[in-house]
Amino acid sequence: MLPPAIAAPAKQLSGAIQSISPRQLPRLNPIRQTIIGYAHMAGVESPYTFFAPNVPESLRVIFEIQFLDSRVVYDVPRVESHSEGLRLSALVDQAAAQPGLWRDVVLRMVAASAADMNPDAIRIRVVVAARKFPAPGDYLTGAEPSYRYVCSYDFESDKARQRDGAE
Numbered sequence: 001m002l003p004p005a006i007a008a009p010a011k012q013l014s015g016a017i018q019s020i021s022p023r024q025l026p027r028l029n030p031i032r033q034t035i036i037g038y039a040h041m042a043g044v045e046s047p048y049t050f051f052a053p054n055v056p057e058s059l060r061v062i063f064e065i066q067f068l069d070s071r072v073v074y075d076v077p078r079v080e081s082h083s084e085g086l087r088l089s090a091l092v093d094q095a096a097a098q099p100g101l102w103r104d105v106v107l108r109m110v111a112a113s114a115a116d117m118n119p120d121a122i123r124i125r126v127v128v129a130a131r132k133f134p135a136p137g138d139y140l141t142g143a144e145p146s147y148r149y150v151c152s153y154d155f156e157s158d159k160a161r162q163r164d165g166a167e
Contacts, residue, residue, distance in 0.1 A: 058131035059092055060147060063114045066123040077110065078117070096128050096150050103151060111155035124155040 018024070025032035063075045079085040088110075095106035111126045118124070128150045134143035 059089070059096055059150065060129050060131065061092055061110065062127045062129070063111070064125040064127065065114065065118050065121045066125075067118075067120055068122050073118075075114065077114070092128060096130075099151070104153060107151070107153035108155060111153060115155060115157055122157050124157075125152055126155065127152045 022029075022032040022035040061077050063077070065073045065075060067073070077088060079088055091106055092110070095103045107126045107128070111124045114124050114126070115121060129147035130150050131145050132148050133139075133145050
């Protein structure tokens with residue numbers, strides 16, 4: 001794809017870069033292990049450069065909790081630690097990116113945890129929204145980030161199913 005005048009130097013540069021790649025070092029070399037370990041933890045994909053981590057969308061999970069007395073409460077997931085928050089965030093990011101059974105299972109699990117915290121709830125809707133940042137010009141005029149709908153899941157408690165079945 002490159003013009004001949006650029007192709008030969010580019011091929012030489014590619015060879016030089018490959019020769020200094022950490023993958024050329026012995027497996028037990030600490031420099032190799034450090035660089036490759038960092039690349040894996042940062043989510044760097046092999047075709048990309050060393051400093052190109054995979055940054056997911058900024059997603060938000062909101063619970064819409066409905067009670068028998070028609071009261072509706074909005075809440076967000078609660079986590080006990082920073083690492084638990086990171087795991088939840090990664091799980092929701094992955095599920096939101098993959099429509100289908102996997103997404104439904106993950107959102108059902110998240111809704112079930114909210115149901116455990118709200119035993120009197122009859123319905124819980126889990127809504128996932130992605131943060132949309134304003135353009136730089138709009139930001140300078142005071143525009144705030146907004147959210148766009150990504151997906152949702154409706155979870156019905158056993159009480160609601162029993163009540164609906166009795167009616």
